[in-house]
Amino acid sequence: MLGGIDLRDFLEGPWAGRRAILADLDGCLLAGGTVLPQAAELVARHARQLWIVSNNSGDTGATLAARLAGLGLPLGPERLVLAGEQCLLRLAKAHPGARVALFAAPPLRALARRIGLRPDRDCPEVALLARDPGFDFADLALLMALAHRGVPVWLTNADPSHPGPDGTPLPETGALWAALAAAVPVAPAGGLGKPAPDLVETALRLAGAHPAEAVFLGDTDATDGAAARAVGVDFVLIRRPGTPAAAADGPRVGAARC
Numbered sequence: 001m002l003g004g005i006d007l008r009d010f011l012e013g014p015w016a017g018r019r020a021i022l023a024d025l026d027g028c029l030l031a032g033g034t035v036l037p038q039a040a041e042l043v044a045r046h047a048r049q050l051w052i053v054s055n056n057s058g059d060t061g062a063t064l065a066a067r068l069a070g071l072g073l074p075l076g077p078e079r080l081v082l083a084g085e086q087c088l089l090r091l092a093k094a095h096p097g098a099r100v101a102l103f104a105a106p107p108l109r110a111l112a113r114r115i116g117l118r119p120d121r122d123c124p125e126v127a128l129l130a131r132d133p134g135f136d137f138a139d140l141a142l143l144m145a146l147a148h149r150g151v152p153v154w155l156t157n158a159d160p161s162h163p164g165p166d167g168t169p170l171p172e173t174g175a176l177w178a179a180l181a182a183a184v185p186v187a188p189a190g191g192l193g194k195p196a197p198d199l200v201e202t203a204l205r206l207a208g209a210h211p212a213e214a215v216f217l218g219d220t221d222a223t224d225g226a227a228a229r230a231v232g233v234d235f236v237l238i239r240r241p242g243t244p245a246a247a248a249d250g251p252r253v254g255a256a257r258c
């Protein structure tokens with residue numbers, strides 16, 4: 001890790017000249033729907049080097065690219081390496097045409113059909129848990145029943161939360177998994193979100209870059225930094241705006257003000 005810095009410091013530093021710039025999204029370039037300072041400048045100046053490596057498991061590259069374009073961050077879908085999409089592609093490769101119980105947002109459910117998977121909640125061969133904003137009590141009960149029956153459950157990413165626009169944590173896939181695991185002791189049958197190295201390896205392959213030719217920007221050392229280090233890519237910790245350097249990677253707890 002090379003220290004917690006602002007995105008402006010990165011843009012003015014030596015790493016911006018690397019052949020491939022791999023960047024986390026939430027908390028690094030975006031906070032919810034808010035574009036963080038200098039993110040647009042990073043995209044404008046380094047679009048040809050830039051690859052987003054995100055544990056996002058609610059979008060496909062196409063749906064996220066459309067949203068980013070609306071926010072003034074024009075990046076093609078091929079530049080977005082996302083945990084949910086990549087996990088589905090891997091699952092389809094491991095289990096071609098499988099009946100899958102999907103706990104996922106509409107973009108991933110549509111992708112599953114396009115790549116030949118067959119959504120089936122009654123008699124699935126495998127289940128996949130992604131960041132599903134519609135996940136409710138009935139979904140949890142069904143997922144528990146499937147896991148109890150021995151249906152393998154894939155987990156797109158283990159993040160318990162990601163920061164909202166004001167730093168308030170928003171629930172992520174790992175929080176849904178924690179609810180399952182609290183009731184049924186089960187381990188994920190597959191998955192590839194950071195801190196696993198898979199997404200970084202995919203981005204390097206797409207970029208045609210050696211690890212020494214790349215740099216990874218992220219706001220979370222435990223996931224972004226660990227994934228980068230596992231592949232031998234230099235990691236730069238980006239300090240979220242308004243976050244003291246010493247607390248950039250830790251939870252913030254304070255008195256609630258309603």
Ligand SMILES: [Mg+2]
Nearest residue numbers: 024026027219
């Ligand atoms: Mg992040």
